[in-house]
Amino acid sequence: MNIEFFQTLENLKQPLMAGLYIHVPFCARKCAYCDFYSVPLAGGPAGDYLQALDRECALLPPGFAPETMFLGGGTPTVLAADDLARLFDLLARRVDLGHVTEWTCEANPGTLDAEKIRALRRAGVNRLSLGVQSFDDRILEFLGRIHTARQAAESFRLLRAEGFENLSLDLIFAVPGAPDGALERDLAQALELGPEHLSVYGLTFEGGTPLARRRDAGEVREVDEEEQLRQYRLVRQSLTSAGFRHYEISNYARPGRECRHNLLYWGPGEYLGLGPAAHSHWAGRRWGNVRNLEAWAAALEQGRAPREFEEALEPEARARETLVFSLRRLDGVERAGFQAETGFDYHALRGEEIAWLVRLGMLEETDDRLRLTEKGLVVSDAVFAELV
Ligand code: SF4
Known part of the structure; x- marks a missing residue:
């Protein structure tokens, strides 16, 4: 192996x-x-x-x-x-x-x-x-x-x-x-x-x-x-x-x-994925298995990792990704929890974009939380594209 x-x-x-x-x-x-x-x-x-x-x-x-x-x-x-x-x-x-x-x-x-x-x-x-x-x-x-x-x-x-x-x-x-x-x-x-x-x-x-x-x-x-x-x-x-x-x-x-x-x-959680095309996110690394049953099985038989890609995310990129994934949840992102988890304040990461999206009515912000509004929910992909 x-x-x-x-x-x-x-x-x-x-x-x-x-x-x-x-x-x-x-x-x-x-x-x-x-x-x-x-x-x-x-x-x-x-x-x-x-x-x-x-x-x-x-x-x-x-x-x-x-x-x-x-x-x-x-x-x-x-x-x-x-x-x-x-x-x-x-x-x-x-x-x-x-x-x-x-x-x-x-x-x-x-x-x-x-x-x-x-x-x-x-x-x-x-x-x-x-x-x-x-x-x-x-x-x-x-x-x-x-x-x-x-x-x-x-x-x-x-x-x-x-x-x-x-x-x-x-x-x-x-x-x-x-x-x-x-x-x-x-x-x-x-x-x-x-x-x-x-x-x-x-x-x-x-x-x-x-x-x-x-x-x-x-x-x-x-x-x-x-x-x-x-x-x-x-x-x-x-x-x-x-x-x-x-x-x-x-x-x-x-x-x-x-x-x-x-x-x-939809958060900072970690998981391993097995099988062709399965993805994993573990200890700051992400990888995906090959999207082909035969190639996946052959790699394992030959003792090779059956991966199509693998990346190690820098802490800041990882924090931005966590922000976007976490905003998929309707209760949003809690500021102190996010900082404790990622080491970053979300305003330091994407302050200007957050302020702009709040002005557009796509995000709402309280002292301790950021979440999508109903308007933001229906165009969430566009909102996330600004934040990632
Ligand atoms: S082919 Fe149909 S049943 Fe199979 S994974 Fe796709 S959507 Fe689901």
């Missing part, structure tokens, strides 16, 4: 709170809008993937004991029940799971059955995030999803019946050509099912996806900004009046049900 890579990890200090992300790079079929790294699971590659994952797990720093785990993808639940069982066996062997308080698995309707759900529960998964996206079959077809609205609701009920008490749903808005009132109906149906958490994203046209190609060919038009804004506000209004806390730009939770693992990404 590559000695430099091994020592790098071994010598890093264990942070107080750390997460482990595992990327399962398979899907039943690619959705039209998807830019995540995943490949169709076409019979057999899961064995090679599991073997390579086992090798990568062996590189975790000795004593690494995550508090949060996140099995994402891709679609982890597209794995056959016996492959899922092998995945959980190897994690139990290679990872100290004794400190895990939250273990999330992503799943998609159409890939779940009672046997798989029981395997998840037995392994210790205690939070499930279901990719519903819409309860309108026309929208699901437009997005290229493999499931129907009915299957989505059935999957949700099956998860509840099998004992999952912490469930999240993903929804997508700003879908071109969506029937009138579709978003209102999606929100109503989601609320009727009663999840503890919702992630609601506007559809984005990522370069290289079939959806972007259809737009470029003039077949579909993106929903205009004003309408996107109206839909974002509708989501926010509907979910907050139903008792959900809007705690991150696209995320809503019942009190106490915020996703602890994702909060690591």
Whole structure:
């Protein structure tokens, strides 16, 4: 095994709170809008993937004991029940799971059955995030999803019946050509099912996806900004009046049900990521694994670190990045806490830009805190571009 890579990890200090992300790079079929790294699971590659994952797990720093785990993808639940069982066996062997308080698995309707759900529960998964996206079959077809609205609701009920008490749903808005009132109906149906958490994203046209190609060919038009804004506000209004806390730009939770693992990404938290395309942030360094299943597995087999990039952030750049990530949370950034964490006062880092964004009504500032306003929330990417 590559000695430099091994020592790098071994010598890093264990942070107080750390997460482990595992990327399962398979899907039943690619959705039209998807830019995540995943490949169709076409019979057999899961064995090679599991073997390579086992090798990568062996590189975790000795004593690494995550508090949060996140099995994402891709679609982890597209794995056959016996492959899922092998995945959980190897994690139990290679990872100290004794400190895990939250273990999330992503799943998609159409890939779940009672046997798989029981395997998840037995392994210790205690939070499930279901990719519903819409309860309108026309929208699901437009997005290229493999499931129907009915299957989505059935999957949700099956998860509840099998004992999952912490469930999240993903929804997508700003879908071109969506029937009138579709978003209102999606929100109503989601609320009727009663999840503890919702992630609601506007559809984005990522370069290289079939959806972007259809737009470029003039077949579909993106929903205009004003309408996107109206839909974002509708989501926010509907979910907050139903008792959900809007705690991150696209995320809503019942009190106490915020996703602890994702909060690591939206702050100074540290995490290690395993699997192709997985990212890590650890002890001031960031790296990303190669976005290719075969190249990732080959590197591990040959004893090389399967990284596509790696950077060590200077303290100031790291502090600016922490500022931007932390502003994604609606309770914003606490000034003294930020200084203690990063060693920088945010005014010393970006005082002029902060004052300008406050004047524009994008940020609001009190003596001890900086946060996005509602106006800033809807153009958050532009706000962050000024601060990074
Ligand atoms: S199920 Fe998720 S990860 Fe898989 S192709 Fe669709 S959007 Fe991408």
